[in-house]
Amino acid sequence: MRNLLRLCPLLLVAVLLFGMDPAFAGNRVALVIANSAYQHAPSLANPVNDGAVMAKTLKEAGFNSVDFRHDLSALDTRRVLRDFADATRNADIAVVYYAGHGIEVEGSNYLIPVDAKLERDTDVYDEALSLDRVLVAVEPAKQLRLVILDACRDNPFGKTMKRTVAARGIGRGLAQVEPTSPNTLIAYSAKAGFTAQDGDGANSPFTVALSKHLTTPGLDVRRAFGFVRDDVLKSTGNKQEPFVYGSLGGEDVPLVPVKVTAAATVAPAPNPQADIRRDYELALQVGNKAAWAAFLAQHPDGFYASLAKLQVEKIGAEQAHAAATEKAKQAEAERDRLAALGAQKDAQAKAAADAKAAEQAQLAAQKAKEQAQQQAAAAEQQRVNLAAAAPSAAPASTASPAGTNVASLTPATAPADLSRSVQTELGRVGCFSGTADGNWSTSSQRSLSQFNRYAGTKLDVKVASTDALDAVKAKPSRVCPLVCEHGFKADGDKCTKIVCREGYAVNDDNECEKKRAAKPAKPATAKRDDGDERPARQRPQAGGAAGGYGAAAGIAAAAGAGRAAGGGQVICNSTGCRPVSRGCHLEYRGGGGPGNDANAEVCR
Numbered sequence: 001m002r003n004l005l006r007l008c009p010l011l012l013v014a015v016l017l018f019g020m021d022p023a024f025a026g027n028r029v030a031l032v033i034a035n036s037a038y039q040h041a042p043s044l045a046n047p048v049n050d051g052a053v054m055a056k057t058l059k060e061a062g063f064n065s066v067d068f069r070h071d072l073s074a075l076d077t078r079r080v081l082r083d084f085a086d087a088t089r090n091a092d093i094a095v096v097y098y099a100g101h102g103i104e105v106e107g108s109n110y111l112i113p114v115d116a117k118l119e120r121d122t123d124v125y126d127e128a129l130s131l132d133r134v135l136v137a138v139e140p141a142k143q144l145r146l147v148i149l150d151a152c153r154d155n156p157f158g159k160t161m162k163r164t165v166a167a168r169g170i171g172r173g174l175a176q177v178e179p180t181s182p183n184t185l186i187a188y189s190a191k192a193g194f195t196a197q198d199g200d201g202a203n204s205p206f207t208v209a210l211s212k213h214l215t216t217p218g219l220d221v222r223r224a225f226g227f228v229r230d231d232v233l234k235s236t237g238n239k240q241e242p243f244v245y246g247s248l249g250g251e252d253v254p255l256v257p258v259k260v261t262a263a264a265t266v267a268p269a270p271n272p273q274a275d276i277r278r279d280y281e282l283a284l285q286v287g288n289k290a291a292w293a294a295f296l297a298q299h300p301d302g303f304y305a306s307l308a309k310l311q312v313e314k315i316g317a318e319q320a321h322a323a324a325t326e327k328a329k330q331a332e333a334e335r336d337r338l339a340a341l342g343a344q345k346d347a348q349a350k351a352a353a354d355a356k357a358a359e360q361a362q363l364a365a366q367k368a369k370e371q372a373q374q375q376a377a378a379a380e381q382q383r384v385n386l387a388a389a390a391p392s393a394a395p396a397s398t399a400s401p402a403g404t405n406v407a408s409l410t411p412a413t414a415p416a417d418l419s420r421s422v423q424t425e426l427g428r429v430g431c432f433s434g435t436a437d438g439n440w441s442t443s444s445q446r447s448l449s450q451f452n453r454y455a456g457t458k459l460d461v462k463v464a465s466t467d468a469l470d471a472v473k474a475k476p477s478r479v480c481p482l483v484c485e486h487g488f489k490a491d492g493d494k495c496t497k498i499v500c501r502e503g504y505a506v507n508d509d510n511e512c513e514k515k516r517a518a519k520p521a522k523p524a525t526a527k528r529d530d531g532d533e534r535p536a537r538q539r540p541q542a543g544g545a546a547g548g549y550g551a552a553a554g555i556a557a558a559a560g561a562g563r564a565a566g567g568g569q570v571i572c573n574s575t576g577c578r579p580v581s582r583g584c585h586l587e588y589r590g591g592g593g594p595g596n597d598a599n600a601e602v603c604r
Helices: 002-018 047-060 074-090 121-127 131-138 205-213 221-235 272-286 289-298 303-341 345-389 415-428 442-455 466-473 548-559
Strands: 028-034 065-070 093-099 102-105 108-111 144-150 184-188 243-247 488-491 494-497 504-506 512-514 570-573 576-579 584-588 599-603
Touching: 028 047, 028 074, 047 065, 047 093, 047 144, 047 205, 065 074, 074 093, 074 131, 093 131, 102 121, 108 131, 131 144, 131 184, 144 205, 184 221, 205 221, 221 243, 221 272, 243 272, 272 289, 272 303, 289 303, 303 345, 345 466, 415 442, 415 466, 442 466
Parallel strands: 028 065, 028 093, 093 144, 144 184
Antiparallel strands: 102 108, 184 243, 488 494, 504 512, 570 576, 584 599
């Protein structure tokens, strides 16, 4: 016993010198699933590579168990999740990483096994696995339940999948989720409603950032995902923003504990602004009044407090606008009801006045909401610019009172960079087809005007502004309709040529129509020659210009010279025209004109 007591100090020193054993961090288990070789959809290049990187990262971080599986069928996936649920019963931390295809239907998310064959929208319920099934597998863990999804890709079955119900929604990327279990985080490679990029290398930008930051010793998992977000935004040119859903308590929760050594280094001075910034970003992710109230109670003054108050004003303005809109609808419905019932004029007049007042209140609330949104968006953009310019620097003023112009605290973004960002986002939503060169030309203004038209916004098109950038970025999918030339039709985000079957051709309405048989050519017909070769009797008379009636009479006499005497001849002079007397005929004696008859009636 005495020898054992002598050894105790030595054991303590050994622990301090060589660091804590991973067992002190609790039991940590992980499941990595990567699906690339899809049987009924195009194969994916990166998921298996990404899964291998994540499995290696977690093993090197000292996880007690890391199970790596790839290209699983639906049945195999269910079995693996069932076995993993057994392993999490004694775990403090449970992590599931999935890379592959995912799909959102009616607001619910599903992971797609490699053997899934989704011919119709309802097949997803039978052949895919709900995200809720994964959450059930990690639920027994005591300290942290973490699900990471690198599955925010375009739906590979979107073009061929039949809709059994026209109104059933199938979204782009994955839908937003709110975990119901405490101490649960769900991390998406891209924000809800957006898609992620696979990158140009062997691994996706999201997985590269995860392997770099997630297992940093002592780093809180929420801050680790914050660094992951920054890296992915930078590597994708702000086109992909990872997002984390769920919440944890006030204590830091690192995946890997800090190793304590005997030669303890001097701890760096704490940075209060870094902690305030972290709290602000967490409140921004939650995005409701309760979160901002908690933030302001903890940090009532300073730069971030001013930003938080703008966010509170924005939420209040949005709620006021929603209430005013509902009140206007009710007042209008009451006015229409009284009019339909033929109520008394006084009652109808009062209802009409109430409806008009409600409509004016709605317009005022709409204006206040837009103003609050613009102020909050501008302030948030300036905060992001400041963090990007100097991530470790504190804001220029930490005691900014409410009402201070936050935009003046940070340098403005370069106009060319802002214009280029707006052009890029306009191209993503289908409103800009040019090159994002940062030159805010007439075509760029016309593109933003098109966005205003179809998005219902009233942005200033003369300049590229942060308000425009935020408004366009908020749209998850195409806004401006795809316009194709004649002979082409819209197919998703591109135009494809219309191909008609044999015997059919594209008509003016861009539809295939049966070709009509060609009509036979008409035979050439001889045309009468009006030249000088006509008989003299058909030529115009020389005296036609001098006296119309004389010329006409001369032509009549010449035409009737070979006929029977008096047979149907007519004589015309200054007194008029009459039939030639019976037994008489006309003789042409030349001349003609006023007072000089060209024809004479000769009787036997």
